[in-house]
Amino acid sequence: MLKISQIDSARQRRLVVEGKLIAPWAAELISACEKARADLRGRELVVELKHITAISQEGENVILELINEAIRFRCGGMFTKRVVKQLTRRATRNLETRFRRASDAVETKVP
Secondary structure, three states, X not given: OEEEEEEEOOOEEEEEEEEEEOHHHHHHHHHHHHHHHOOOOOOEEEEEEXXXXXXXXXXXHHHHHHHHOOOXXXXXXXXXXXXXXXXXXXXXXXXXXXXXXXXXXXXXXXO
16 A cells, blocks of 8 residues: 655655555556646655565566656655665766766767
8 A cells, every 4th residue: 555645845745655556556656746737836756665564576577667757756664765865876877877968979970
């Protein structure tokens, strides 16, 4: 089971996520983020992973996708912090690799 609560303030909108971030419910987080982004009015969107008891591969994929979309995360608990930290590193490496490949392609085309 996954519970997603929305907390609004003047500077940010937080989605507080609790429970198991696994296959049947991982898509719900994507949907909740899309809905939350629709009406931010200049506020920041933050996903707070709180009391997460399990993260499946599908859950990791959703977190990675949201990191790539520049969503900020707050984490409670060592397990969740470690997973998000690893995924952030992976996202950074992927971005650097894409940038490097694009840069190499431009250099080879220039006479």
